[in-house]
Amino acid sequence: MYRLLIADDEPLVKERLTKTIPWKDFGITQVLTAADGKEALDLALEHSIDVIITDIRMPIMNGIELLETLAKGSCKAKVILISGYADFQYAQKALRLGAIDYVMKPVIADELIKIVLRITEMIKQEREDQQKLHFANQQIHENLDVLRKEFFWNTILGRINTEDEFYRQATDLQLSIRNLPCLYFEFTFIKKRPTESTAYVLLLRSTIEALSEQISDRDIKCYCFSVEHDIISGLLFTRKDISYLSHRMDDVLIHIRHILNTISHYSFQLYMSSVYTSPTHLQLAREEVLCLKRKNNSFNYGMDTHVPPEEYSLNYYRPDNIDSLTYAIIHGSIAETTQWVNHTLLNLPSGCVQYDLRMTAFSIINSVIEHLIEYGASPQESFSQLTIVLFTNLDKIQDIPTFRNFLNAILNVIISDVRMDNPDTRSSTITGILEYTKKHFRESITSKTVAEAFYFNPSYFSKLFKNEVGIHFTKYLTNLRLEDAKKALENTNDKIANIARATGYEDIQYFVKLFKNHTGLTPSQYRESKRLNIG
CATH class of the missing domain: 3.40.50.2300 (Response regulator)
Structure with missing residues (x-):
């Protein structure tokens, strides 16, 4: 309450x-x-x-x-x-x-x-009041999203007859797309996944949302939607000129293809229109794509094809032993999941670059989520946003060590979601948090930053820490720092300011007051008392 x-x-x-x-x-x-x-x-x-x-x-x-x-x-x-x-x-x-x-x-x-x-x-x-407002905003957002997709689809099908009507509806839907260059694309999966696969439908929906978010930036806006389970349609708009969109297409398409590969497990074909000068030409753009499909000209973008950028080696790894990883997660074995990750590292293809590592991690986690949902190991709701969370954190993977850390951290979060009723799982998680805090307490860490390092909600992290350790994280961190400061005062001649900074306190005055509040002595008095005792 x-x-x-x-x-x-x-x-x-x-x-x-x-x-x-x-x-x-x-x-x-x-x-x-x-x-x-x-x-x-x-x-x-x-x-x-x-x-x-x-x-x-x-x-x-x-x-x-x-x-x-x-x-x-x-x-x-x-x-x-x-x-x-x-x-x-x-x-x-x-x-x-x-x-x-x-x-x-x-x-x-x-x-x-x-x-x-x-x-x-x-x-x-x-x-x-906040709940009512949140619900109202959520309804508006959801309805707006649905209405926008319906608007674009009606435009593509030629159901909006005049340019004035098009821009009137676009304005009503808060779409700032007047005279923006645009194109239309479709991904068609060659072999359909079973429509009754709840896990697949969930992942597809999350991925479509993530695609729209991740591809959009200051200069490009992407809208993706699924008309059928085996087709993803999309629109790309740019606030710059036509040449900019053409120039960016290789980056965007490689990104999209890799993301879809991680969830589909089946090959697919990409069809893309030319870049058109205005969104009022979207019907022509779709007709161009349909023509390409009739000619079976897949991966024909309707423009000159460029060599993919060097940073994308198209060499990411998809493990085939996901079942053993899923089994370890269901049984709450962090040791086994860590071993699995280490084994995966040994099998990475040579020449993997940063992008390959990110897509490998995404492929692994998505496969795990799909398996867990199909096995009924955890409710779908607990994973519904994890795909998007993955996208927003993939940039933390820079090399092999950060790939290992990222994968282990995400797998630990999934274990916590699936088996948090298991005391052994909680104990292993807390042990990792304590070890991390002991290693980094001299830095400017807080409860929030440690929670983020372990992919926990800050409020949930605070509650978990207090329940398992018996004291609040802030107090635990303060105790660690002050004990370290005491040792430095007893065993070195360092200045008080240096000791304060070395134990995580940039504000020297605050350190002195905090130290006195906990020990009854200022740092100088504490050092002197210890030396008198030795003498």
Whole structure:
């Protein structure tokens, strides 16, 4: 329901507010605490906090600074200020900055509860409004997508009779395509896949969406749609001149052909029209393609064919032992999937370039998803967006090591989706996260960046980490860094600033305050105390 954060540097105040009020009775399912504003900020961002109760006067970052920082960021938490009489002017400033209310010290529980209930009712209403808005936008987007495809198909079939009518409908559908050069293409699969294959239909739909997204850029816009299960039709528009679209076609077509190869498992033919000066000529473009099909002139683009760019070696690898990988995933064996990936690396063709590695990874994951859906190992919904996620992350593959890391990470995510009820799977995942954090804690990592490294949703990652490790990730990371700083203070003569930076803290003042907050001593005092003990 709602998450609450209590920020105060007085332990007794935090304990009283946390333990004496039955927060669950008021819809609060999670209560976190922080000793200063900076810790509160980190926790609020990490856990998507709904309500923050914060003292005004705190070390490192006070309540007003916390409120100002929250107002500038993405966190939408509602804030209640705890104020002493002398802080009344600060409380007024806090209200101007967006705080919902304030309570005077000593805090009266009933008064605080009333404010929290008022806030949770506000949040409930906001969520309902957002849900309605999201649903409305989703319906508009889905309907717009369907209407656009219907519009293009009607144009291609010659059902829109005048240029004025064409541009009127295009404007209504928010299509800025007036006088843009364009062409029409079709991919026809030579052997149909069974239409009853739910997995194939799902992958085809996801791939069509991904094609439209991935091929489109600032200068080219692609619209793909499937009229029949064995045909994918598409339109390409450019904001530049005809020569630019002709020049880019080799790149675009090789990209499309490789992507379709990864899901089809069957050969296909490509037919493409010439580039036309205006989208009002799309009917002619399709007639040209139909003529090419009658003559069986596949891969005839209607223009001069150019040699494919050197960066595409057309040499990607499609493993034939996907069944063994699927079996390992279903049984939650990360060791076996890792072994499978290593074996695959040994069998990669010589001369593989960056693009080949990306298409190999995409081919493997798509095959795995299709197998898992057909085996009923996991609901289709859990994989419905993974194809598009793959596209958006493929650029992380630069060479063999990044190929290995990418493939292992994605396979681990799939294992988590399929077998997250298996304690061994969770344990292996957390072990990897802990090892990664220990290796990189000196860098500017956060809960969000670590979640992304393991392809987890940040909120889900935070919940999983807390459940498995027993403390929040932010606290775990802080403990790692401060323990490392202690060792450096004890065993070296490095400057405090250098030690701070070496343990992941660029803000030296923040490091000193944080260190003192956790140890009771400044870094200099801590170093001196250890040397006195040795002496």
